[in-house]
Amino acid sequence: MPEFFSAPRVTLLAQPAFSAPAHLPVEWQGESTDGERLTEFAGRLCYMSQHNPAKRATRDYIENIKKQGHGSVLEHATYSLLLEGVSRSLTHELVRHRAGFAYSQLSQRYVDESQAAFVVPPAIIGDEALEGAWRAQMEAAQAAYVALVEQLMARYGWVADRVHRRKMAREAARGVLPNSTETKIVVTANARAWRTMLELRSSEGAEMEIRRAAIAILRLLQATAPGFFADFEVYEAEDRREAARISYHKV
Ligand SMILES: Cc1cc2nc3c(=O)[nH]c(=O)nc-3n(C[C@H](O)[C@H](O)[C@H](O)COP(=O)(O)OP(=O)(O)OC[C@H]3O[C@@H](n4cnc5c(N)ncnc54)[C@H](O)[C@@H]3O)c2cc1C
Structure with missing residues (x-):
């Protein structure tokens, strides 16, 4: 089953794991995670505003980036x-x-x-009848897969490399597996x-x-x-x- x-x-x-560079310290405000700080650091570098003139918390800074549509700095995290x-x-x-x-x-x-x-x-x-019919199809497909692999392994018995033979069998048999x-x-x-x-x-x-x-x-x-x-x-x-x-x- x-x-x-x-x-x-x-x-x-x-x-992300952010390592703040000692020579460019940012005046962080508020709670944040490494990924968020990395993004703020990258954004602030553009204007060398590490001193955080507006005393913005990291999450407010990112909120403003999203509002302005400057999404490229979000790509760092x-x-x-x-x-x-x-x-x-x-x-x-x-x-x-x-x-x-x-x-x-x-x-x-x-x-x-x-x-x-x-x-x-x-x-x-949640619909017992629908689920039952669907499960029966899944089980039948899996049984067909198992049978196909077995038959294909026998059909290509002359392929000496067993790993390659198994791959040949599985890549063909998967055709009967459902979405x-x-x-x-x-x-x-x-x-x-x-x-x-x-x-x-x-x-x-x-x-x-x-x-x-x-x-x-x-x-x-x-x-x-x-x-x-x-x-x-x-x-x-x-x-x-x-x-x-x-x-x-x-x-
Ligand atoms: C509800 C729904 C139904 C769908 N139905 C179908 C369907 O019937 N058939 C089907 O084939 N697909 C379907 N899709 C998939 C859809 O066409 C997109 O392939 C998928 O949503 C990925 O979107 P994207 O290309 O914007 O994403 P991404 O590839 O992640 O790209 C993000 C953004 O980057 C930019 N971008 C990325 N690559 C390029 C590029 N090569 N050139 C220029 N700009 C680029 C674009 O601005 C793009 O919006 C469906 C998607 C949804 C959400």
Whole structure:
């Protein structure tokens, strides 16, 4: 019986570690994290305003950058996340976000998918009949995959390199695996790029699974570095699902 995911698992892997240079001290104000300070430092360097004439707190400084649309300084702070419990159809949409993003995803050519998990599409969660019919399809697809790998391993028995033979079998057999197959992906992006992706994918027009993941990512990043993400507001949309809206569009 495969494992079924009803929600994504989002884990923070990395965030900036800022080392303030002793010869260019900034007069910091207010609470902040390293990623936010790095951004303020970069912004202040442009005008050599390390003495902070307006006595602005770091988060107010970043708020002003977002308001003015000077988003390039947000590119210094990068955040790496591990996404699990997401489907191949979600990651197919996610990797369309190019500028400022880096990806490393589980390979279905190398990894044995005979134990793969599946992600329940949000729209069918809670309806027993729909979920039952969907699960039966997933189990049948997985059984077909297992049988195909076995037959292909036998068909290409003459390939001496076993690793290569397995790859040949798995890359062909994965053709029967559905879009709902669970995958894992490491995603790194700078704060500006995350903002653009989150604006598009947490909105009401986005597909439900990526929208749910975008809300989970947003909450994690808001807790990690509020200065960059506090202007997103999560609300319950007309379709009774969460969505988010942004105050400063595309900085
Ligand atoms: C609700 C929704 C539905 C969608 N439906 C479809 C669909 O049916 N079919 C489909 O194919 N895609 C679809 N997409 C994907 C969409 O077309 C984009 O590929 C995706 O949203 C990434 O956006 P982007 O290119 O702005 O992002 P990024 O690649 O992250 O780029 C961010 C910004 O950088 C700039 N930029 C990046 N690359 C370039 C470049 N090469 N030249 C100039 N400027 C650049 C642009 O200003 C761009 O907005 C959909 C997206 C959403 C949110």
